[in-house]
Amino acid sequence: xxxxxxxxxxxxxxxxLSACGNNSQQAPSEPAPAGAAPxxxxxxxxxxxxxxxxxxPAGSTAASAMAATTxxxxxxxxxxxxxVTNCSTEIDASDAMQYNVGSITVPxxxxxxxxxxxxxxxxxxxxxxxxxVITKQSDMExxxxxxxxxxxxxxxxxxxxxxIIAHTKLIGGGETxxxxxxxxxxxxxxxxxxxxxxPGHSALMHGTISVQ
Numbered sequence: 788x789x790x791x792x793x794x795x796x797x798x799x800x801x802x803x804l805s806a807c808g809n810n811s812q813q814a815p816s817e818p819a820p821a822g823a824a825p826x827x828x829x830x831x832x833x834x835x836x837x838x839x840x841x842x843x844p845a846g847s848t849a850a851s852a853m854a855a856t857t858x859x860x861x862x863x864x865x866x867x868x869x870x871v872t873n874c875s876t877e878i879d880a881s882d883a884m885q886y887n888v889g890s891i892t893v894p895x896x897x898x899x900x901x902x903x904x905x906x907x908x909x910x911x912x913x914x915x916x917x918x919x920v921i922t923k924q925s926d927m928e929x930x931x932x933x934x935x936x937x938x939x940x941x942x943x944x945x946x947x948x949x950x951i952i953a954h955t956k957l958i959g960g961g962e963t964x965x966x967x968x969x970x971x972x973x974x975x976x977x978x979x980x981x982x983x984x985x986p987g988h989s990a991l992m993h994g995t996i997s998v999q
Contacts, residue, residue, distance in 0.1 A: 864889040864991075864993075864994065865889065866886070866887065866888055866889030866890075866994070867887075867888055867889065868888060868889070868891070868892060869888040869890065869891040871891070871892065871893065871894065874893075874894065874897035874898075874899065874900050874901065874970075875900065875901035875902070875903065876888075876900075876901075876902055876903070877902075877903045877904075877905060878891075878902060878903070878904050878919060879904075879905050879906075879907050880904060880905070880906050880907065880908070880917035880983065880992065881907050881908050882907075882908030882909060882910050882915050882960065883908075884988055884991050884992060885991060885992065886983075886992050886993075886994060888994060889994045889995070890994050890995045890996070890997075891981065891994065891995070891996040891997075892996075892997055892998075892999050893970055893973065893997065893998045894998075894999070895974070895998050895999060897970045898969065898970060898971075899968065899969055899970060900967065900968060900970050901965055901966070902919055902921075902953070902955065902965065902966050902967075902981075903965040904917065904919050904955045904958065904963065904964050905963045906959060906960050906961060906962050906963070907960075908959075908960040908961075909960040909961065910959060910960050911959040912939075912957050912958055912959035912962075913939060915959070915985075916939075916942075916943070916957040916958060916959055916985045917957070917958060917983050917985060917988065917992070918943070918944070918954060918955045918956060918957045918958065918964070918983055918984055918985065919953075919954060919955045919966065919981050919983070920934065920944065920951055920953075920954040920981065920982055920983070920984045921951070921953045921954065921968070921973070921980070921981045922950050922951055922952060922979065922980060922982075923950070923976065923977060923978070923980075924977070924978045924979065924980045924995075926950040927980050927982060927989070927993070929950070930945070930948060930950050930984075931984055931989045933945045933948070934948070935984065935985075935986040935987075939957075942956055942957035942984075943957055943984045943985050943986065944984055952968055952972045952973060953968035953972075954966055954984070957984075957985065970998060973997070973998055974998050977997065978995060978997065979995070979996050979997065980993055980994065980995055980996065981993065981994055981995075981996050982994075
């Protein structure tokens, strides 16, 4: 009887050990605990075009400053500076109520300076007349207002106005007029401006004049 129990016990133990071995091989790995940091390999961004830094927008301040530097225009109305030769310059004015320049720089070596105004349009002085009037910037508004009140017969310039340093006569399409003045009058006490005194024109037709 004892001999039969020993083999049975051995078989039972063998079956138990075999079952334990199979469970340890098939047991799934435990899930990572919540909140655990992912491995470096899984969190690294994919390389490619999407990871490149965005380009600066075309309308940025730096782009605008570069465009202004290379444009070759003056800071006044976005128009170029007048070409000065032999202490004189020529300005065009049009039926579109515009000068073709935004600034005049007079050489300090000049004793006198001459400005020639050319009306490139077709309209007469009564409807689209132009002139060039030079004053201090601080006097421009008052001089412009009082000149307009002087009327067409006076060329829209107040007679005897000591604030006016120089001015051309009022001209119409196809006409030309000139004015000369001592450069000493604009060497100090500025800034100085030039503008058209025809009523309403100075809002668009004005610029700076200085000595360098």
